[in-house]
Amino acid sequence: MPGERLGLPEVALSPDRHFTCIGLGIAMTERFHERAPPSGAGPEPWCSRPAGSGDRMVGLALRACAALPVILSLSLLGILAEGAWDGAGKLGIPEGGLWPRVLGTLLVSGVALAVAVPLGLLAALFLSELARPAVRRWLKPALELLAGIPTVVYALLAVLVAGPALARVVPGLEVPSALVAGLVLALMLVPTISSLSEDALRAVPRELREAALALGASRLRMLWLVVVPAARPGIVAAVMLAVSRAVGETMIMTYAAGHVPRTGLDPRVAVETLTGYMGGVALGQEPGTSASVFTVGAAVLGLNVLAHAVVLRLGRRSGRWS
């Protein structure tokens, strides 16, 4: 129903489901608390004062706060799992199927990561190891600023400026297309990767570097054979974050990747991604039911988890310093 607001209930979840989520969340959080080391009279072994009523109130409030994220993730899973079924008890598959959209997501985020990961890692190496302090002092904030630019603005840049400019260079490029979306997405991901990887590189102990240099390694070899492998877990975490941002990015995908569900691997034409579908339905540009949007949402989450597993696996292999 184009033009109509999304969210008119087809099947509203019964309220007791939400209460179940809340109860389960609190119970799970409290379970973790019970497993905390046994305390003596006070809340801390070395705290001599007995807890007053104010302390108890605050403690209760803080425990409620700690339970909140658990409740939230349970609700997220529950809502996605249950919203995906329509009134007739069928899984809400969007028109054109789920598979082309999954492929579209993989294609766009593949393009983005293929550009952003090498650039981000080189940038991290430069900022943490090679740059003079004066250069670093202004280049690092400038790069970090890119990560904070709203994605709406990136979408505007992709459609209005970057797309037409690229179309002049690349033959046969459509303007909403996987390539345009991927390249603009890469601009957003580079600072994400570089700032986390840089922290990991800077945390590598000085002794390791000294040992490598003392053994006669050049600076390049020291970086490549000692510092980068030692920082591998942090780098993997950075790439993981970038993957989940790429898969879940909505505004760029909605406007710059197009709305043509397609299974080809040609990045020059318009495709449709999972998040692009959600955005399209929300904007009323595409037919869709609430069940199909929730199904696609569940697919986004599933893809996210899968991508994390793959990145973790790739990162673990041939770990030199583990």
Added chain:
Amino acid sequence: MTRGERLRPVSLGPPPRHQRRGRLFAAVCMAVTLLPVLVVAVLLGALVQSGAGLDEPTVVLHHLAEGGAQQLLRSVVGSLWLVSMCACVAVPLGVGAALQLEGPRRPVRSALALNIASLAGVPSVLFGLVGLELFVRALHLGHSMVTAALTLALVVLPIVAVAARSALRAVPDELREAGYALGATPWQVTRQVVLPAALPGILSGTILAIARAFGEAAPLLLVAGMTMSGSSTALGDPRGVLPLHVLALLVEPRTAASAEALVGVVVLLGTLLVLSGWAMHLRHRHERRRDGPWFEDPR
């Protein structure tokens, strides 16, 4: 490595081949680091030049005078209102969760902390779906500003919690122990010792999270029930907030109305610049203070 100090091989005589190669590599790396910054700067410049219709500024001025400026102002106010509501909900809860994770009587941290960290990595659109189900359907709040604010709070909460937690972790345990040794209760230690010491870190993380909420559009798109035809800039309607208002540029590019959206882009980026600059300044000052004599590790 300590700040401002670099390790380099001792050089005797003219640079050998491997050093020249190292220099080449450094130059390549610098170019790569500069590339995204320059590209975005050029693209933004081109956007401003093409969209604003700088060749005919009278049209833009006319449109703004006709009421475009008022609409823009309304969307900025709407955004500020939305973000402040969101912050009022998300910041206390996020900091509270972090305090519980890092406070006295710590729960088994790994599971809860892992949960929060993975929530922070969940795409924000999905929180839009949660907001749709929880606030629009279950709580019957409608497509209102409150729904939008609460949904944004869901997005921001894990980010604030992660930032606050790492700030709290950086407070040395000796400070806490000194507090207990003086006979303070856990809450007194938290309020008078731990929170002040961690405040700059918490604050800078919070500011960055709020900056993100200010520009976030995807979950609002789902929750606000946005349709392009029915885009409204009425106060109190989440469809009128700045990030969604800016999308008008995509619908009717290069008209007078798009100039207004373009000014919106500039406002959005300006706000972001101010907020991030503030956060970076706080973090920088905090790092310097932590490295100074006050927080020196006694060992």
